[in-house]
Amino acid sequence: QLQLQESGPGLVKPSETLSLTCTVSGGSISSSDYYWGWIRQSPGKGLEWIGNIYYSGSTYYNPSLKSRVTISADTSKNQFSLKLSSVTAADTAVFYCARQQKLRYCSTSCVGPPDYWGQGTLVTVSS
Amino acid sequence: DIVMTQSPDSLAVSLGERATINCKSSQSVLYSSSNKNYLAWYQQKPGQPPKLLFYWASTRESGVPDRFSGSGSGTDFTLTISSLQAEDVAVYYCQQYYNNPPAFGPGTKVDIK
Numbered sequence: 001q002l003q004l005q006e007s008g009p010g011l012v013k014p015s016e017t018l019s020l021t022c023t024v025s026g027g028s029i030s031s032s033d034y035y036w037g038w039i040r041q042s043p044g045k046g047l048e049w050i051g052n053i054y055y056s057g058s059t060y061y062n063p064s065l066k067s068r069v070t071i072s073a074d075t076s077k078n079q080f081s082l083k084l085s086s087v088t089a090a091d092t093a094v095f096y097c098a099r100q101q102k103l104r105y106c107s108t109s110c111v112g113p114p115d116y117w118g119q120g121t122l123v124t125v126s127s
Numbered sequence: 128d129i130v131m132t133q134s135p136d137s138l139a140v141s142l143g144e145r146a147t148i149n150c151k152s153s154q155s156v157l158y159s160s161s162n163k164n165y166l167a168w169y170q171q172k173p174g175q176p177p178k179l180l181f182y183w184a185s186t187r188e189s190g191v192p193d194r195f196s197g198s199g200s201g202t203d204f205t206l207t208i209s210s211l212q213a214e215d216v217a218v219y220y221c222q223q224y225y226n227n228p229p230a231f232g233p234g235t236k237v238d239i240k
Contacts, residue, residue: 046233049228049231107226109229112224117176117178
């Protein structure tokens with residue numbers, strides 16, 4: 001059974017960098033069948049796609065966050081990570097990591113909807 | 128970017144009655160080459176991550192009860208719960224994966240009347 005678990009600090013100061021890691025068990029992030037992504041949920045903005053990474057290392061970032069986001073992977077640890085720089089209170093949210101299937105039928109995107117999610121971790125931005 | 132809207136914001140339905148949630152996309156999510164709608168539905172209960180219910184607008188994920196159904200095409204979609212059970216109390220979201228960035232609707236809260 002695939003499991004994803006987010007980890008990282010629950011409190012980050014404004015202007016600093018938020019760093020989270022997702023540890024995957026029961027499956028490999030090196031599979032060509034899946035993308036691995038980050039999504040956040042805040043009361044004000046609902047569910048917001050942050051970005052994802054493919055086994056090849058290619059990444060996609062939401063244009064609204066692109067200048068501040070980096071997603072990377074460590075295949076030796078079966079983990080992928082999120083860094084969000086220059087955070088403000090508006091970045092306070094529950095952050096989820098998730099798996100998405102690579103679609104057989106691509107439109108302008110080949111990334112399917114998330115089918116496995118981590119439990120989520122609340123990150124608060126405050127001094 | 129494609130913008131997703133949902134209606135109503137919330138609804139209260141008696142146990143055993145039908146619940147209907149609507150989702151609209153700002154542009155079509157039907158891809159002509161595949162003849163598929165790139166639309167998913169999720170259920171989220173308090174303190175839990177969203178759970179995938181449907182993809183391709185109407186393909187039920189494994190384990191989802193058949194009282195749930197998804198329908199629609201192009202820009203207009205519907206999630207129907209044919210006979211509401213107590214365990215169906217949740218917020219329901221639609222999501223387009225037709226293009227990047229993927230976008231979720233604002234959610235519809237379903238309660239028991």
